[in-house]
Amino acid sequence: MSDCHNNGGSNKNLFEGQALLYKHLFSFFTPVCLKLAVKLGIPTIIHNHGKPITLSELLSALHLPPSKACFLPRLMRFLAHNGLFNIVRIHYDNAEQEAEEKETHYALTSASELLVEGSENCFSPMIKFVVQPTMIDAWIRMDEWIYGEENSVFEIAYGVNSLWDFFASNNEQMNIFNEALASDSQMMNLALGACNSVFEGIESIVDVGGGNGATGKIISEAYPKFQYIVFDLPSVVANLHGIGNLSYVGGDMFKSIPEADAILLKWVLHDWNDDYCIKILKNCKESIVRKGKGGKIIIIDVVINEEEDKYETTQVKLLLDMTMAASHNAKERTEKEWKKLFIETGFNRYKISPLFGFRSLIELYII
Missing domain, CATH: 3.40.50.150 (Vaccinia Virus protein VP39)
Incomplete structure (x- = not known):
């Protein structure tokens, strides 16, 4: 048995630990991709389609530039893996539909149903409020906040005592926040x-x-x-x-x-x-x-x-x-x-x- 194999076995926990760190290190892409799906209107498109949608049908509805079309399958694969869409396998009885049968279909989950624009319990305003530079640029200052005397990260990022003081001087952000809370209240x-x-x-x-x-x-x-x-x-x-x-x-x-x-x-x-x-x-x-x-x-x-x-x-x-x-x-x-x-x-x-x-x-x- 090779030394490489022996070392790999003994260091398995370290590799698993590294994988966990990578998972958390890049986990910020989950809300970023979620916001992208909302901005593209993907949940609404699937809802209006009335049945599970294929990637080609979704691509046709989105009108993406040709250079970005290859990104859509990867985005949907990622969001489905994280429980935001369902992958559906549809089987047909005749050979004429064999090509379509091979295509992956996507359906809404209980989470993405809440992102359909105009629906009674639409949660999209909360996504738009949380996943924006104004919030994220403040939250990533926690390493400065923990060692300082500031009351919140917003004091470090924007020179205000709290999020509420930030809203008091920024009507646009206050409106975005109120719309987010209203979507939660539904x-x-x-x-x-x-x-x-x-x-x-x-x-x-x-x-x-x-x-x-x-x-x-x-x-x-x-x-x-x-x-x-x-x-x-x-x-x-x-x-x-x-x-x-x-x-x-x-x-x-x-x-x-x-x-x-x-x-x-x-x-x-x-x-x-x-x-x-x-x-x-x-x-x-x-x-x-x-x-x-x-x-x-x-x-x-x-x-x-x-x-x-x-x-x-x-x-x-x-x-x-x-x-x-x-x-x-x-x-x-x-x-x-x-x-x-x-x-x-x-x-x-x-x-x-x-x-x-x-x-x-x-x-x-x-x-």
């Missing part, structure tokens, strides 16, 4: 069926950090009997107009929150460190106490649970945790960390229900 429709008991007995609710009201419109239409207030910074709600039981109020959640039977915090607390979260929760509690009917705080956020979650779910949560650290000096939390926040805010009764994919529904009760 999934609320899918969860409402499991939320009926959550809203029982509520006559009024304040959606703190509710942005342009995407979530508010969905919930207020589903529950037309109670008053729904979208509460956000005056600059966010300035040109927004309520309708029916939905209204908009501008203000600062760190100062005061309009009174209501319940407060909704959808993906808000993960943007802030513990001290700020305690301030927000105390103001929420005061709002409900002023109403004088008991009530509760409804939180939709991530709860890290590495022991019970699937590997892929934990991966998403931990990636978001890194993003929150770099962007806001904040974090995603375990149940133990959530409980610590609640106790410090004066709550001793809560309920966690994993109803929103990688996010959970947390109900904080005021007795």
Whole structure:
């Protein structure tokens, strides 16, 4: 047996380790290619085709320059390997279709269905927000941030204290961000069926950090009997107009929150460190106490649970945790960390229900 063979066997773990490093080193190409697929409109083309599409049919629809046509099979192979499209083998009964039979067909997966433009739950705005130089140029400064006194990578990249300060001075980016959050909120429709008991007995609710009201419109239409207030910074709600039981109020959640039977915090607390979260929760509690009917705080956020979650779910949560650290000096939390926040805010009764994919529904009760 040759020395080369012996050395290869003994160093197998090192080669596997190197492969893993290469995988992570170039993994940034996944969102880059995902954004490219969205920009080309590939999910929409496949959807409109009405059945699995061949590469030649897709190429015909895309009108790519001849010099780039050979790239399409490689792009689709890569995205399919990462679960964004399905490779479909179609078998025909007659010889005339033999040539087409040999062609690879692609179909949508549950992920790429969310990227069909104009669909009810279209998630494309979030892709466009996250995968852009403005965000990436800041996030890659984490190595500078970890050794410095800056609050976030945005302070290093753009000279502002936080992502929120960056938005305050850049209306275009604020609009892109709000559209991204609105696309995320569309999934609320899918969860409402499991939320009926959550809203029982509520006559009024304040959606703190509710942005342009995407979530508010969905919930207020589903529950037309109670008053729904979208509460956000005056600059966010300035040109927004309520309708029916939905209204908009501008203000600062760190100062005061309009009174209501319940407060909704959808993906808000993960943007802030513990001290700020305690301030927000105390103001929420005061709002409900002023109403004088008991009530509760409804939180939709991530709860890290590495022991019970699937590997892929934990991966998403931990990636978001890194993003929150770099962007806001904040974090995603375990149940133990959530409980610590609640106790410090004066709550001793809560309920966690994993109803929103990688996010959970947390109900904080005021007795």
